[in-house]
Amino acid sequence: xxxxxxxxxxxxxxxxxxxxxxxxxxxxxxxxxxxxxxxxxxxxxxxxxxxxxxxxxxxxxxxxxxxxxxxxxxxxxxxxxxxxxxxxxxxxxxxxxxxxxxxxxxxxxxxxx
Amino acid sequence: xxxxxxxxxxxxxxxxxxxxxxxxxxxxxxxxxxxxxxxxxxxxxxxxxxxxxxxxxxxxxxxxxxxxxxxxxxxxxxxxxxxxxxxxxxxxxxxxxxxxxxxxxxxxxx
Numbered sequence: 001x002x003x004x005x006x007x008x009x010x011x012x013x014x015x016x017x018x019x020x021x022x023x024x025x026x027x028x029x030x031x032x033x034x035x036x037x038x039x040x041x042x043x044x045x046x047x048x049x050x051x052x053x054x055x056x057x058x059x060x061x062x063x064x065x066x067x068x069x070x071x072x073x074x075x076x077x078x079x080x081x082x083x084x085x086x087x088x089x090x091x092x093x094x095x096x097x098x099x100x101x102x103x104x105x106x107x108x109x110x111x112x113x
Numbered sequence: 114x115x116x117x118x119x120x121x122x123x124x125x126x127x128x129x130x131x132x133x134x135x136x137x138x139x140x141x142x143x144x145x146x147x148x149x150x151x152x153x154x155x156x157x158x159x160x161x162x163x164x165x166x167x168x169x170x171x172x173x174x175x176x177x178x179x180x181x182x183x184x185x186x187x188x189x190x191x192x193x194x195x196x197x198x199x200x201x202x203x204x205x206x207x208x209x210x211x212x213x214x215x216x217x218x219x220x221x222x223x
Contacts (some may be wrong), residue, residue, distance in 0.1 A: 004162060009148065040122070042201065043156065050208070059114075066211035090155060094211075101146065101158035102203075102211060 002026055005090050006105035013081040013112045019107050021076040023091030030095045032074035033058075033102065034066060036087040043090065050072055081112045115140045117204045119214030127218035127222050132189040136202035144179055145185045150216070151198040161185075192221050211216050 005027045013019055025032065030051045035043040045058030049068040051090045063085060074093075078085060088109050092102040118140040126132050138143065144163045148156040158170055161180035162185060169176045175188045185204075189196055199218045204212040 031210075035213075040215065043203075043213040045212075045213075048210045050210075058122055059178050092156075102148075102156075103158065103163060104155040 004091055004093055004103050004105035006015065006089075006108055008108060009106065011108060011110050013078075013110065015082060015112060017081050018077065018079050018088065019081065019110075020078075021089055021091070021110075022073070023075065023105060024073045025091075025093040025094060025103070026072065028071070029093035029095055029103075030071070033074045033092045033094075034064075034074070034091045035092065036060065037090060038087050046076065046089075081110075083112045086110060086112045095101075114202075114207065115204065115206055115212050116202060117214040119202055119217055121217055122196065123218050125219070125220045125222065126192050128194060128211045129191050132192050132196070132219055134187050134200050134202075134219075136185045136187075136204070136214050138204045138212075140181045140183070140206050142182050142204040142206055145182075146203045146205075146211065147176060147185075147187055148203060148213075149198050150201065150202045154198075156201060189219075192219070193221055194221050197221050 033048040034046040044060045048064040049055045051101045052071045058102045091105040094102045118137045139154045147159040150156045166180045167178040173190045177186045199216040201216045203213045
């Protein structure tokens, strides 16, 4: 049982490049989330999907887009990477937005130069 | 919007000392959760508290939810080196997603 799988684990981008972070969960969870973690800032919500077919902005959505491809997969896209997007990105899933624990992926360490 | 404040930001303790981290929300919460993140790792769910005044224990860890459901605490008795990491609280109000505090980084000196 893999839980939440994120790819890639590490990535270096040049300013202006684009990339997509992939996330898949095998727990049949309805809700999925993308967080970024910066030193001293905790975990900040970028976007979330309460259920298949819906997405909503979180605290820090600017510069990102998301796609809930199906119940299992939730991707995060950076269209034109900026150095301010250097961070560790975590995908998470839970049974629902109002209940239950969130299970996190291993994280993607992204550096934009 | 909802804010969750967590203190202290850092705590250094000698092995065997106790440790407490506190969490306060700007709004009444439907539940609060606690997570632990080891250095270089990802957050791992520890526990969820739902009821006003609830107290739960996991071995040396004691979790409390305030009567007003706006604050919570995590207390570790007799810390060990395996307790090292960052502890996050995360609160929910209704159907809103979890809002995380900034975490308390615990260092344990052997």
